[in-house]
Amino acid sequence: MNLPHLHLLLNHWPIIGTFVGLGLLVLAIITRSNDIRQASYVVFALMAVATIPVYLSGNAAAEKIKKMPEVAMTVIDTHEGAALLAFAALEITGVLALMGLWQFSRSKDYSPQFQPSTGIAMGVLIFALATAGLVAVAGNTGGDIRHSEIVEKGAAASSVATMGANWLAGIRYFVVDYSRWVWPVLEAMHFIGLILLLGTVCLLNLRIMGFYKVLPVAPLQNLLPWGIAGLIINVITGFMFFIGMPFFYVDNWIFQMKIAGIVLAAALLLLYCTASFRKWDWVGPNDDAPGLAKFVAFSSTVLWIVVVVLGRYIPLGAPN
Amino acid sequence: MEIPHFFQTIEESGISNWVRDNPFWAILTIHALGMAMLVGASTVIDLRLLGIAPNLPIAPLRRLYGVIWAGFWIQVVSGLLLLIGYPTKSFTNFDFYIKLILIAFGMVAMVMLKKRVFSDPNMSEPDMMAKGRSLAIWSLVFWLGAVTSARMLAYTYTYISYPY
Numbered sequence: 301m302n303l304p305h306l307h308l309l310l311n312h313w314p315i316i317g318t319f320v321g322l323g324l325l326v327l328a329i330i331t332r333s334n335d336i337r338q339a340s341y342v343v344f345a346l347m348a349v350a351t352i353p354v355y356l357s358g359n360a361a362a363e364k365i366k367k368m369p370e371v372a373m374t375v376i377d378t379h380e381g382a383a384l385l386a387f388a389a390l391e392i393t394g395v396l397a398l399m400g401l402w403q404f405s406r407s408k409d410y411s412p413q414f415q416p417s418t419g420i421a422m423g424v425l426i427f428a429l430a431t432a433g434l435v436a437v438a439g440n441t442g443g444d445i446r447h448s449e450i451v452e453k454g455a456a457a458s459s460v461a462t463m464g465a466n467w468l469a470g471i472r473y474f475v476v477d478y479s480r481w482v483w484p485v486l487e488a489m490h491f492i493g494l495i496l497l498l499g500t501v502c503l504l505n506l507r508i509m510g511f512y513k514v515l516p517v518a519p520l521q522n523l524l525p526w527g528i529a530g531l532i533i534n535v536i537t538g539f540m541f542f543i544g545m546p547f548f549y550v551d552n553w554i555f556q557m558k559i560a561g562i563v564l565a566a567a568l569l570l571l572y573c574t575a576s577f578r579k580w581d582w583v584g585p586n587d588d589a590p591g592l593a594k595f596v597a598f599s600s601t602v603l604w605i606v607v608v609v610l611g612r613y614i615p616l617g618a619p620n
Numbered sequence: 621m622e623i624p625h626f627f628q629t630i631e632e633s634g635i636s637n638w639v640r641d642n643p644f645w646a647i648l649t650i651h652a653l654g655m656a657m658l659v660g661a662s663t664v665i666d667l668r669l670l671g672i673a674p675n676l677p678i679a680p681l682r683r684l685y686g687v688i689w690a691g692f693w694i695q696v697v698s699g700l701l702l703l704i705g706y707p708t709k710s711f712t713n714f715d716f717y718i719k720l721i722l723i724a725f726g727m728v729a730m731v732m733l734k735k736r737v738f739s740d741p742n743m744s745e746p747d748m749m750a751k752g753r754s755l756a757i758w759s760l761v762f763w764l765g766a767v768t769s770a771r772m773l774a775y776t777y778t779y780i781s782y783p784y
Contacts, residue, residue, distance in 0.1 A: 480775070488771040491655070492764065499660025503684075512683055519676035526667065585677075605653065612649040 303360030303550070310354045311442065314390055315435045317347035321397075322428045329421065334414060337421065338404055341397035342574065344424060348394020349566045352535070353559055355387045359546045371445060379441040381465025382458065384543075386434035393427040395532060396420060401573045402525065437461055468543060475544030483544070490537045494611075496530030498604055501569065508580065508589045508597035517589065518581035524572060531566065547619075554617030558610035565603035568596055627708040628782035639705030647705075651698040655770075657691030659763045662730055666760050669737065669752040678748050682738040688730060695723075708782045715776045719769040726762035729755050 301309075324340035327333070362376045400420040407414050437460050444451050475482055500523040507515050542549050549555045583589045589597070630636050639647065661684040668676055703710055710716045737743070737752040 484772055484775040485768075487774075488768040491652075491767050491771050494652075495656055495659045495663060495763075495767065498656040499663050502656075502660070503664055512680065514680040514683075515677065519673050522673035522676065523664065523667070526672065608652055608656065609649050612652050613645055616645060 302364075303357045303556075304364045307354065307357035307361040310350065310357070311439075314347050314351040314354060314386070315439050317343055317350070318390065318393075318428060318431050318435050321347065321393075322425075322432055325421070325425055325428060329425075334404070334416060337416060338401060338574070341400045341404075341424065342570070344390075344397035344428065345394045345401065345570050345573075346567070348391050348397075349563055349570070351387055351390050352563060355383060355539075356542065356550070356559060358383060359550045363547075363550065365446070370448065375441065375445050377465050378458065378461040379438065379445060381463065381468055382434065382438040382441045382461035383464070384468050385460065385464040386431060386438040389427055389431040389434050391535065393424060393431050396423045396427060398528065398570065398573055400424060401570075405521075405573055434460065471540060471543045475540050483541075486537045486540055490534055490541075493530040493533035493537065494608060497527045497534065498530075498608070500524060500527035500530070501604060502601050504572070505597035505601045508583070508593050509601075510588065510594070513586050516585050517583040517587075521572065521581065524569075528569070528573075531569070549614070549618075551619045552614060552617040554610050554613050558607055558614065561603050561607040561610060565600060565607060568600045568603070571596060623708060623712060623779070623782065625782075627711065630704060630707045631781055633704075636704050636707075639701050644702075644705060647698050647701050650694060651702065654691045654694030654698060655767065657687050658695060659691075659726075659767060661685075661687040661691065662726070662759060662763060665730075665733070666756040669733075669749050669756040671749065678745050679738070679741065682734070685730075685734060685738075692727065706781065708779050709777045710773070712779050713773060713777045715769050715772050719766055719773065722762050722766035722769060726759060726766050729759035729762055733759065 321340050321343035324336055324343060328337035328340055358380065362380070365371050366373055366376060400416065403417055403420065404414075437458050441458060441461050475486070503512075504517070504520045504523065506512060507517055507520055580589060580593050583593075665681050665684055667673075668678060668681060733752055733755045736755065737748045743751075
């Protein structure tokens, strides 16, 4: 399997996932079911993680087919623009959904009567609707690339996709050409995000694994939003690097492995934010965490360290 | 300003060549992980003293100084190796001195914080937070500056090795 294949395999997931999540959210609002609402949030958060490799593999797919006579580069550019906007909207939806899950997992009096935040639900709903529209455009323009049978004659290019393509060009200009200091500053921010993420998540992990047993687990979980803030900083700065110099990264096997590591580690982080793992909160001072918790904590620590190591080695994996 | 000739002597030594040839990226990676330990553990202490995670007991966080010192010595050893590899590149860069000063300030802030907040086991948590507040803010500022100036080293050097 190569990257274009991966792109085709994964790219339907964010579209289907967005509509599934949206359906669940509407159902949750109608039935006032907290369980369905959490399920909807989990779907959105997972989709936000899963769409990262979808976006990144797109450049490789474009590279592979752009020399084919039946493929027009303008159609690919339009798709890339729509994809950027859909990606951004889905990431915001995912972050809001994560905040919703966080609220559920933190509520001391969790019960069927628990009233979750309406503001978060509305935020998720609005951004999910925007995402649904944008993934539809991204999917349509993507389909146009290789399926000339579905292209309608004389159809105007999507204005949304054109806007996205302009944004893409703007970001690339800002990161690479605007000033020689933009890239270094983004790198510094990427390291600060790394420190926030590893400092908080690994401390919680170490406690669950059995170090620093004097500390209770529940308050350590309150540090997690800072780690998630670090992750958000790094996803944003990381994507700016990628958009700035895509061909430094696309065919870079070390970068590909780093992304795989991030997807796995971020999924474990999501696990920490779901209410099903609230029972770990009962692990007080000098208590032993359950074996499954220790396994997750150990995996998370190893994965984040591997991600840092691979990140540092990216220049060595770049194609010549 | 003239570049001292002994930088060239260092660069021609066996250990300097070894650093540049082989383990350079490995040392750089260890330097990044050491940074995560040193600054990550410091940041957790600082944030807690500034009021984050208010039900996390403060006194046991004293044990994080183990991580801080382990990270610090990892940085000293890996940093010295990198310095032996590229003495001219580092010492001719003004930013390098800023970085060293900020790290020194960061460490001094953490040591003072330990003395002021963690030395008296009977101190109440509100007292710990009140006494540690300004040092915690300063420490965050110093670490932010140290990490930024450190990352800038890759973009601000004039010479990569002794100019012939």
